[in-house]
Amino acid sequence: MNAVEIKGLTKVYGDNFALQDFSLNISRGQVCGLIGPNGAGKTTAMSILATLLAPDGGTAFVCGHDVMQEQAMVRRLIGYMPDFFGVYDGLKATEYLDFYAAAYRIPMADRNRLTQDLLELVNLSEKANSYVDLLSRGMKQRLAMARCLVHNPEVLILDEPASGLDPRARAEMKEVIRHLRRMNKTILISSHILPELAEMCDSIAILEQGRLVAHGMVDEVTAARQGTRTLKVEVAERLNELLEVLMMKPGVVSVDGDAGWARVAFRGSKAAQGQMLREIMEQGWTVIEYAEIKGNLEDAFMAMTGEGE
Numbered sequence: 506m507n508a509v510e511i512k513g514l515t516k517v518y519g520d521n522f523a524l525q526d527f528s529l530n531i532s533r534g535q536v537c538g539l540i541g542p543n544g545a546g547k548t549t550a551m552s553i554l555a556t557l558l559a560p561d562g563g564t565a566f567v568c569g570h571d572v573m574q575e576q577a578m579v580r581r582l583i584g585y586m587p588d589f590f591g592v593y594d595g596l597k598a599t600e601y602l603d604f605y606a607a608a609y610r611i612p613m614a615d616r617n618r619l620t621q622d623l624l625e626l627v628n629l630s631e632k633a634n635s636y637v638d639l640l641s642r643g644m645k646q647r648l649a650m651a652r653c654l655v656h657n658p659e660v661l662i663l664d665e666p667a668s669g670l671d672p673r674a675r676a677e678m679k680e681v682i683r684h685l686r687r688m689n690k691t692i693l694i695s696s697h698i699l700p701e702l703a704e705m706c707d708s709i710a711i712l713e714q715g716r717l718v719a720h721g722m723v724d725e726v727t728a729a730r731q732g733t734r735t736l737k738v739e740v741a742e743r744l745n746e747l748l749e750v751l752m753m754k755p756g757v758v759s760v761d762g763d764a765g766w767a768r769v770a771f772r773g774s775k776a777a778q779g780q781m782l783r784e785i786m787e788q789g790w791t792v793i794e795y796a797e798i799k800g801n802l803e804d805a806f807m808a809m810t811g812e813g814e
């Protein structure tokens with residue numbers, strides 16, 4: 506049985522598909538990186554898995570339990586770290602963890618040891634008596650990570666745990682995640698920072714506009730992406746309409762718009778690339794620039810997920 510089984514998940518807001526027929530399996534003990542640009546649907550997928558949001562279609566199971574039908578069970582099995590969270594003023598780090606441990610009904614006699622162990626795990630022991638609102642951002646993120654571990658969950662759902670951290674704080678966060686991996690936790694972790702995720706993940710799933718565009722072991726996805734080129738298509742007018750048209754063209758993997766130009770992830774022959782240019786010109790666009798954005802693999806990944814320039 507997979508630790509996470511997502512099948513055909515769909516979530517619609519008005520006429521915007523936050524998730525469209527999204528399927529993903531994660532085996533036990535695996536670390537899966539969920540990559541995508543802003544608005545791709547990562548938080549939506551994670552909120553559904555965390556039982557906090559109902560999908561409009563599809564199913565999701567955590568260790569065989571249905572997130573819609575067996576919410577209490579699923580909540581015991583998961584540790585969820587949201588992308589935004591608050592900390593309480595006037596609580597020290599130990600009190601903060603103790604509060605959450607009490608909420609999970611951990612016996613009082615065990616809580617002292619538990620909070621100490623968790624603080625050690627996230628390398629915050631020396632801040633045990635510091636007020637949480639006075640901790641640095643990186644420390645708060647690590648404390649939040651400790652918080653989602655109080656009930657020793659099987660599966661961790663970490664929504665951009667490294668966002669906004671400086672390189673040193675990111676490295677510390679990575680170390681914590683490596684440690685959790687060694688503890689055989691199943692982890693779904695989202696990020697914009699693919700190279701960092703690739704290092705610590707077994708598999709990678711790439712979401713674009715609510716759809717899964719690639720999924721596999723890190724090496725497989727990396728190899729498959731090597732055949733993908735990023736094209737710059739600059740037009741004089743009607744960019745938004747062009748984005749929609751391009752999305753329908755053969756070979757186009759994803760599209761997003763920038764200041765006056767479209768960034769197109771394209772997989773296909775040079776002839777197909779030329780054909781695409783001919784078609785958009787025939788459809789009335791004045792194309793100012795049509796060029797391949799060169800870069801290394803990491804740049805290509807970043808471009809694919811809307812982060813590259």
Ligand SMILES: Nc1ncnc2c1ncn2[C@@H]1O[C@H](COP(=O)(O)OP(=O)(O)OP(=O)(O)O)[C@@H](O)[C@H]1O
Pocket residue numbers: 518521522523541542543544545546547548549550588
């Ligand atoms: N409550 C909501 N009401 C309306 N639209 C929403 C709501 N929540 C999310 N969306 C839309 O759903 C899409 C997916 O959003 P989501 O937050 O899941 O993306 P994301 O990949 O987590 O992005 P980010 O990297 O910015 O956190 C976006 O287009 C977003 O605007």
